[in-house]
Every structure is written in structure tokens, then in C-alpha cells.
Amino acid sequence: xxxxVAVQDxxxxxxxxxxxxxxxxxxxxxxxxxDYLAIVGPSGSGKSTLMHLLGGLxxxxxxxxxxxxxxxxxxxxxxxxxxxxxxxxxVFQSFHLLARxxxxxxVALPLIYRGVRKAQRRRLAEETLARVGLAxxxxxxxxxxxxxxxxxxxxxxxxxxxxxxxxxDEPTGNxxxxxxxxxxxxxxELNAExxxxxxxxxxxxxxxxxxxxxxxxxxxxxxxxxP
Amino acid sequence: MSLTEAWRVxxxxxxxxxxxxxxxxxxxxxxxxxVVILVAIGTGAKQTVEEQVEGLGSNLLLIVPxxxxxxxAPTVSRLRLDDVDAVIxxxxxxNLVAVATSSGETVRAGTRSRFTSVVGVLETTPKVxxxxxxxxxxxxxxxxxxxxxVAVLGSAVAVTLFGERDPVGSQITIAGVRFRVVGVFAPxxxxxxxxxxxxxxxxxxxxxxVFDTSRVDAMAVKAPDRDSMDALSARIVGVLxxxxxxxxxxxxxQEQILGVLGxxxxxxxxxxxxxxxxxxxVGGVGVSNIMLVxxxxxxxxxxxxxxVGARPxxxxxxxxxxxxxxxxxxxxxxxxxxxxxxLIVAALTxxxxxxxxxxxxxxxxxxxxxxxxxxxxxxQRAGRLDPVVALRAE
Numbered sequence: 001x002x003x004x005v006a007v008q009d010x011x012x013x014x015x016x017x018x019x020x021x022x023x024x025x026x027x028x029x030x031x032x033x034x035d036y037l038a039i040v041g042p043s044g045s046g047k048s049t050l051m052h053l054l055g056g057l058x059x060x061x062x063x064x065x066x067x068x069x070x071x072x073x074x075x076x077x078x079x080x081x082x083x084x085x086x087x088x089x090x091v092f093q094s095f096h097l098l099a100r101x102x103x104x105x106x107v108a109l110p111l112i113y114r115g116v117r118k119a120q121r122r123r124l125a126e127e128t129l130a131r132v133g134l135a136x137x138x139x140x141x142x143x144x145x146x147x148x149x150x151x152x153x154x155x156x157x158x159x160x161x162x163x164x165x166x167x168x169d170e171p172t173g174n175x176x177x178x179x180x181x182x183x184x185x186x187x188x189e190l191n192a193e194x195x196x197x198x199x200x201x202x203x204x205x206x207x208x209x210x211x212x213x214x215x216x217x218x219x220x221x222x223x224x225x226x227p
Numbered sequence: 228m229s230l231t232e233a234w235r236v237x238x239x240x241x242x243x244x245x246x247x248x249x250x251x252x253x254x255x256x257x258x259x260x261x262v263v264i265l266v267a268i269g270t271g272a273k274q275t276v277e278e279q280v281e282g283l284g285s286n287l288l289l290i291v292p293x294x295x296x297x298x299x300a301p302t303v304s305r306l307r308l309d310d311v312d313a314v315i316x317x318x319x320x321x322n323l324v325a326v327a328t329s330s331g332e333t334v335r336a337g338t339r340s341r342f343t344s345v346v347g348v349l350e351t352t353p354k355v356x357x358x359x360x361x362x363x364x365x366x367x368x369x370x371x372x373x374x375x376x377v378a379v380l381g382s383a384v385a386v387t388l389f390g391e392r393d394p395v396g397s398q399i400t401i402a403g404v405r406f407r408v409v410g411v412f413a414p415x416x417x418x419x420x421x422x423x424x425x426x427x428x429x430x431x432x433x434x435x436x437v438f439d440t441s442r443v444d445a446m447a448v449k450a451p452d453r454d455s456m457d458a459l460s461a462r463i464v465g466v467l468x469x470x471x472x473x474x475x476x477x478x479x480x481q482e483q484i485l486g487v488l489g490x491x492x493x494x495x496x497x498x499x500x501x502x503x504x505x506x507x508x509v510g511g512v513g514v515s516n517i518m519l520v521x522x523x524x525x526x527x528x529x530x531x532x533x534x535v536g537a538r539p540x541x542x543x544x545x546x547x548x549x550x551x552x553x554x555x556x557x558x559x560x561x562x563x564x565x566x567x568x569x570l571i572v573a574a575l576t577x578x579x580x581x582x583x584x585x586x587x588x589x590x591x592x593x594x595x596x597x598x599x600x601x602x603x604x605x606x607q608r609a610g611r612l613d614p615v616v617a618l619r620a621e
Contacts (some may be wrong), residue, residue: 081537110536138429
């Protein structure tokens with residue numbers, strides 16, 4: 001069985017004022033179906049860069065990135081966008097919901113780019129919001145929702161396309177502990193019941209400890225992977 | 228993403244920031260309205276002038292001393308009444324020849340007076356030019372031949388001197404000489420900036436005596452038909468040149484006057500349209516500017532859209548459509564405003580304004596094109612944004 005996402009000896013460096021700054025240096029990692037892994041490390045360790053690669057938002061400077069078995073170096077920006085739409089769901093620390101847009105329309109957003117018709121989009125968005133426990137918040141805008149509710153809207157948006165992988169970058173970073181616990185429980189439930197692979201980027205050892213696998217990074221390399 | 232969907236997204240985005248969208252459109256609205264209004268006024272002025280020149284009468288030849296060269300100094304006329312007789316012989320019909328010798332004089336009736344243009348004429352004037360009489364009659368041939376002191380008043384002169392009373396049969400003085408009013412012209416209004424109701428016609432023979440001159444300022448000949456105009460004008464100029472070998476004469480047709488005036492007014496309309504076009508361009512730059520700001524402000528939104536599967540062209544299309552929507556809605560509102568203003572101007576002021584469909588079509592086409600041209604750069608910039616960088620933006 002092919003891995004959902006695989007990076008092989010991938011490096012990623014940035015040009016800053018003419019100086020090449022390496023963010024990742026020769027990292028290899030595989031995410032399988034149904035996986036639940038945590039990527040931990042201090043800030044600047046390269047964990048966010050790694051997550052961007054895993055989600056196909058970025059391409060490695062060297063090495064290989066395989067998304068759903070396809071080498072992204074051969075894909076155009078448009079093909080890569082489609083692959084993100086079909087395979088990946090993102091959850092961000094700061095939610096990234098569209099302001100002045102209802103929860104329902106926020107959740108329906110990825111379906112626009114898949115060409116789903118409006119009535120169908122609304123129905124799918126409402127079903128997904130119900131699944132994350134927000135059936136009563138369909139017409140609320142982000143500023144009318146609590147932080148925990150906003151993150152659940154964001155998770156619904158990531159889920160609505162039925163992705164194979166959920167990538168969560170510090171999903172509880174902006175939440176109080178009760179809301180954070182609820183969000184984590186939701187991710188774990190989705191992982192357990194629907195077999196969605198979940199990768200959480202965090203600097204919180206406690207959160208990382210709940211995952212089945214822990215990947216620890218420092219200075220752009222993986223320093224330990226367990227188990 | 229389908230085009231319908233892209234329109235919907237663009238409309239939602241514009242709605243979300245109504246004030247800014249409105250202000251951005253305002254630049255386009257003003258530009259388009261300015262094009263429509265200024266072209267309407269230019270066109271109206273041209274049409275009015277054409278109508279007035281044509282309204283003088285058809286197939287007219289104006290005989291003037293000197294070379295016709297706009298901008299040349301006016302020449303003192305050497306034409307005399309016997310030259311007029313010679314021209315009448317060439318034309319073969321006295322009723323087709325009109326003359327004028329004008330002088331500014333004070334005309335009095337009782338205690339009322341008005342300084343006006345007193346014109347010495349032949350009795351043929353109403354047959355050559357389009358003039359109609361409201362009261363009484365015009366001068367007769369015997370008035371001209373015997374030099375009677377009789378006068379026909381322009382409507383404005385009649386109102387000044389007599390108010391609502393009928394002036395026919397009343398006495399007036401022109402330059403201190405007593406005249407009897409035999410008729411009043413129907414009002415004509417302005418023509419080429421001259422108030423044609425502000426004049427008094429008297430027989431040319433009387434005029435020469437009162438003004439103490441023997442000159443004839445100008446002559447007009449009505450050609451029997453359009454085709455004979457060139458030959459007739461050559462023969463008239465030939466005869467006059469024979470009689471005054473030291474002087475030059477010219478015969479100008481209405482077409483020539485119209486041609487020159489039309490060129491001038493055409494240039495004027497073009498200049499007005501160009502000025503308005505510049506304001507439209509400025510409006511377009513405003514759209515471009517706002518779109519660039521909008522792209523920057525919505526960088527995170529662009530990043531998010533890309534993360535959930537928007538292709539570069541989906542994002543580019545969204546911003547391009549926003550720019551096109553801004554300019555086309557602005558264009559439609561601007562056209563409505565321009566046409567409305569032009570109609571109000573035409574109805575309430577003496578400024579003629581004629582809305583032409585080409586100016587409306589042009590203004591709309593230009594504003595839509597401006598939207599596309601000025602939307603492309605911000606749209607491309609949005610489409611090419613790196614999603615990772617965009618998501619991190621503040």
C-alpha cells in the first residue's frame with residue numbers, strides 16, 4: 001500500500017536578503033492511512049515547514065515529496081491545488097476563517113473549488129457542521145463564535161472534502177484548555193472512527209504524548225521518531 | 228471553479244466592503260459621466276451651429292470683400308450700389324440678391340431708446356434669408372428706390388421701444404432722423420452668438436444717406452440650385468473683379484462656413500472628450516490602486532483559499548472580476564448620471580447638449596477595458612502569491 005504522504009531526504013531553504021537559510025535539512029517521513037502523529041520541537045526547528053510540505057503548500061528545494069503517490073515536482077500549481085483540495089485538510093492555529101462569512105459558507109468554501117453546486121455545498125456544509133457539534137451555529141459569523149467554536153468550524157471546513165489527512169498546526173494554541181481538549185478529542189474521534197490520518201504540529205509535550213507517533217525536530221532535522 | 232461561481236465570489240467581496248467599493252466606483256462614475264456630458268455638449272454646440280448656418284437659408288453665397296481667410300484682418304468694402312446692380316444682372320433675378328450696410332445706432336421711440344444694429348437692405352431680404360414678419364409688412368421695392376424713411380424692427384427692439392403695444396405705424400428716430408415703423412420680425416433668437424432679434428432694417432438707400440456713406444458691406448446671393456453655385460460664384464467674383472481691378476472679392480458658401488466651424492467644433496469636442504478620458508484613466512488607476520490594496524489586505528484569505536484548493540487562476544479570476552465589476556457598475560452609473568445631467572443641462576440652460584450613442588458606447592467600452600487592464604496586474608499578483616507566505620501574513 002502506498003503511503004498517503006511521503007517526504008524523502010527533503011530539504012527546504014529560503015532566500016533571505018540574498019542569504020540562503022536552511023529550514024529543513026534532509027528529512028524523511030511517511031504518513032500512512034489512519035496514522036496519528038505529532039510533530040514537536042521548539043520554534044524555528046522546521047516543524048511548520050515540514051507540515052507545509054506534507055500538505056503540498058510548498059515544494060522541497062531538494063529531495064522528493066510524494067502526495068497520494070504522486071511526485072509533486074512533476075505537478076503544476078493548479079494540479080497541486082487540486083490534490084490539496086482532494087487529499088488534505090488543514091487546521092490552523094489562528095483558524096483562518098473568512099470574516100463576514102457565515103459558518104456554513106466558510107465550511108462550504110473548499111467545495112467551490114471542486115465545482116460542487118451551491119445547494120449540494122450547503123447540504124454538505126450543514127452535515128459536516130452537525131458532525132462537529134455546531135448544527136445550531138450555521139448562520140453565525142466567526143466574530144459571533146467562541147474560539148473553540150471557530151476552531152470546530154475550521155475542522156469542519158477541513159473535513160467537508162472527505163480528506164485522507166488532517167494537518168493541524170498548533171490547533172489548540174489559541175484556545176483555553178477546555179476548548180483545546182474538545183478540539184483534540186474531536187480530531188482523535190475522527191481518526192479513530194473514520195480512519196482519517198491526523199498530523200498535529202505542536203510544541204506541547206502533553207498533546208504530543210497523546211499521538212501514536214512522536215516526531216521530534218531540531219534545527220531542521222528529525223532528532224527522534226518514536227515508535 | 229465555474230465562471231458563475233467566480234462572479235458570485237467577486238460580488239460577495241465587493242459587498243463586504245461597500246464604502247470602499249462605492250468610493251472606488253466614484254472615480255469611474257465621474258470619468259464616464261464627464262465623457263458623456265462633455266461629448267454631449269460639444270456635439271450639441273456643433274449641431275446648433277450647423278442648424279443656424281443652414282437656417283439662414285439654403286444655397287446661399289455670401290459675397291465679401293477681400294480674401295476669405297479666417298484670421299486675416301477685415302477689409303474695408305469697396306462695393307457700391309452699382310456693383311449690386313451688376314450682380315443682379317449676372318444673377319438675372321433681383322429677388323435672389325440681398326445686401327447689407329450696417330451701423331450701430333441709437334433708436335428712440337418717445338422716451339425709450341435702444342442701441343442696436345441698423346441694417347440698410349434691399350426689399351428682397353426675406354426672399355433670400357429665412358426671415359418672417361410677425362406684424363405689418365416688410366420694406367417694398369419703392370421704399371428702396373425712393374429712399375423712404377421706413378423701418379422694420381427686430382422683435383427685441385420692438386419690445387424695448389413699445390412693450391406689448393403694436394409698433395406698426397408708430398414714429399421712431401434713428402440717429403436723430405424720424406422713421407415710420409412698417410413691420411416687426413418674428414423672433415429668431417441667437418445665431419452664431421449674434422442676437423438676430425436685436426436689429427432694425429431700413430432701405431439701403433436711406434441707410435447710405437443717414438450714415439453718410441456709399442459703401443455696401445456685404446452681399447448675399449441665393450443660387451437657384453446647389454449645382455449652379457460654383458459657376459455662379461465664379462461669374463459674380465469675375466464681374467466684381469472687373470469693376471474693381473485693385474480689390475479682391477470672395478464668395479463663400481454655407482458648406483465652407485460649416486466646414487470651418489465644424490472642424491473647430493470637432494476639435495473642441497475631441498479636446499473635451501480627451502480631458503474627460505483622462506479623468507476616466509485616473510478612475511482606472513484608482514481601481515488598480517484599490518485592487519492592489521485589497522490583494523494585500525486579503526493576503527491571508529488568498530492563502531487560505533489556496534490551501535483549500537484554489538488554483539492560481541481561480542484567485543486571479545476572482546480579483547479580475549472584482550475590478551471589472553467595479554468599472555462596469557461604475558460605467559453604467561456614470562452613463563446614467565451623464566445622460567441625466569446632459570438632459571437636464573439641455574432642458575434648463577441655453578447650453579445645447581445632445582447625447583450621442585457612440586459616446587455612451589465608448590465610455591462604457593473604455594471603462595470595462597480599463598477594469599480589465601487595471602485589474603490584470605493586481606489579479607496576477609494575487610494569483611501568484613505563495614500560499615505559505617500568504618497564510619503567514621498579518
